[in-house]
Amino acid sequence: MSDNERLELAELLFPNIKQTREELEERYPERELSEGAKVTRFAPSPTGFMHIGGLESAFLDYIYAEQSNGVFYLRIEDTDRERYVEEATDLIKSSLQTFDIMPSEGALNGGNYGPYVQSERKEIYQTYIKDLIIKGLAYPCFMSKEELEEIREGQELRKEPLGVYGVYAVDRDLSLDEIKEHLSNNDSYVIRIKSPGSLENTVILHDLIKGDITLPENVIDEVIMKKDGLPTYHFAHVIDDHLMHTTVVIRGDEWVPSFPKHLQLFSMLGFKTPKYAHYAPLTKKENGNVRKLSKRKDPEFSVEFYEKEGIPSMGVKLFLSTIINTNFEEWYLQNSDKSFMDFNFSFKKMPTGGTLFDMEKLNNICRTYFSRLSAEDLYKEALPYYEKYDKDFYKLMTDNKDLLISFLNIERDGKRPRKDIATYKDIKNESIYMFNDLFYNLENNEIKCNHKDILLKYAECYNENDTQDEWYERIKDLAINNNYAASVKEFKAEPDKYNGHIGDICEEVRHAVTLKTQSPNLYDILKILGKEEIAKRINNFIK
Ligand code: GLU
Numbered sequence: 001m002s003d004n005e006r007l008e009l010a011e012l013l014f015p016n017i018k019q020t021r022e023e024l025e026e027r028y029p030e031r032e033l034s035e036g037a038k039v040t041r042f043a044p045s046p047t048g049f050m051h052i053g054g055l056e057s058a059f060l061d062y063i064y065a066e067q068s069n070g071v072f073y074l075r076i077e078d079t080d081r082e083r084y085v086e087e088a089t090d091l092i093k094s095s096l097q098t099f100d101i102m103p104s105e106g107a108l109n110g111g112n113y114g115p116y117v118q119s120e121r122k123e124i125y126q127t128y129i130k131d132l133i134i135k136g137l138a139y140p141c142f143m144s145k146e147e148l149e150e151i152r153e154g155q156e157l158r159k160e161p162l163g164v165y166g167v168y169a170v171d172r173d174l175s176l177d178e179i180k181e182h183l184s185n186n187d188s189y190v191i192r193i194k195s196p197g198s199l200e201n202t203v204i205l206h207d208l209i210k211g212d213i214t215l216p217e218n219v220i221d222e223v224i225m226k227k228d229g230l231p232t233y234h235f236a237h238v239i240d241d242h243l244m245h246t247t248v249v250i251r252g253d254e255w256v257p258s259f260p261k262h263l264q265l266f267s268m269l270g271f272k273t274p275k276y277a278h279y280a281p282l283t284k285k286e287n288g289n290v291r292k293l294s295k296r297k298d299p300e301f302s303v304e305f306y307e308k309e310g311i312p313s314m315g316v317k318l319f320l321s322t323i324i325n326t327n328f329e330e331w332y333l334q335n336s337d338k339s340f341m342d343f344n345f346s347f348k349k350m351p352t353g354g355t356l357f358d359m360e361k362l363n364n365i366c367r368t369y370f371s372r373l374s375a376e377d378l379y380k381e382a383l384p385y386y387e388k389y390d391k392d393f394y395k396l397m398t399d400n401k402d403l404l405i406s407f408l409n410i411e412r413d414g415k416r417p418r419k420d421i422a423t424y425k426d427i428k429n430e431s432i433y434m435f436n437d438l439f440y441n442l443e444n445n446e447i448k449c450n451h452k453d454i455l456l457k458y459a460e461c462y463n464e465n466d467t468q469d470e471w472y473e474r475i476k477d478l479a480i481n482n483n484y485a486a487s488v489k490e491f492k493a494e495p496d497k498y499n500g501h502i503g504d505i506c507e508e509v510r511h512a513v514t515l516k517t518q519s520p521n522l523y524d525i526l527k528i529l530g531k532e533e534i535a536k537r538i539n540n541f542i543k
Pocket of ligand 1: 042043044045077233237249250251252
């Protein structure tokens, strides 16, 4: 085709595109950022499901942009209209809000590089496609589904690489007249690039996480515009990351095999290639095997799971931090006064293979996180959860604020603060006996009353004004006066001599007032309950 014919073809295919790519380049100039500032983007497809891998991706984008004084923006990649779900963008928004991973620019809050929704950028993509047609680097392809299928079957049989390339790219050299005929017949078509690649060549992906990866060069005449006039992911992200001036594309490593296509597109369009960081998928151990987290099998794959389970968003972020950088956890345990943003995240410390998503570890991180909050802050943080998911307890919490905070405050200071709370749900589970309304409905058939007489005596001699030491001395006196050993050691030496030991008394009191086998410091619990309530519970227990 001559230069003039290509111009004519471009006009025929894109009569409505009047702007030039030069005009677009001017409209979206280089960003004015300090040296080393990273521009990252979270680019989800609105399929109506937000998974934890997506959140990890957004978190990575957020961290690296924030820590470099760069920009983190949100782009909605909705060119696949078959998978499009109307409410999906709301879900993306609310998830980012819940976890406080908010982009500073993009589909939620606008900016100078929009529109940030791909379906609203059709003209932009078509401007570049028109330009590629004029340059002879792209062409309309009218091949039918059946023809493509036939080619594929032949290639499979001959064990050749699959796709439209070389001799299989039959529409590559259609004349202008042939194309006009197709168009006048209203034949549907896609636009493909004319790949300049060769099967003999390789390209190198300098991945920030995985290091250098050598891949075969792309030879396929990749589809860049679909029949509906919208671009494919491959083309759209290249245009967008160029015009929006992304400096690092952080995405899942399922995209590594497509990298040669993307590299080729950047080069054919004359764009500078951004840096790439491909992170490994989240995995899980099952029957000795390791597999990817799955939407169907794993509730924790969905981002909504965490909120419903009362898992704090900060706990999830801390956990993701341990996944993102292998040296984070140790740092976090040593730096109790710092925020995760004080940690120096680095692509070099990211795992290159699949990362185990260990719920137990998540729980432990949450325990540590909660143990570092003041009782007041823990209380405040938990309120919205109960307001949404357990209105009755929410009322108890607000009616008995001081009581609950006193309870949460037990064993909070000191070197080894208590770690019995991993989720907001645990606050109710652990404190349930502190609320008379709930306590008297509790049942625990495993706990029996074994030392009735001593319990009754204890109810009588308990003194609210005792210090912790005096309190213990009092129990000791009670033990000695009633033929209980004052220590376990004494008891073990002559078990037949005693009715039991001091530990039995404490256990029995704990059982009576909490109906649990474990609790935070008993002295503090008793003090909060008060003498009258203790006596009431002991009498109740004995019955
Ligand atoms: N829309 C793509 C996806 O959801 C994004 C990949 C990317 O970040 O470039 O998989």
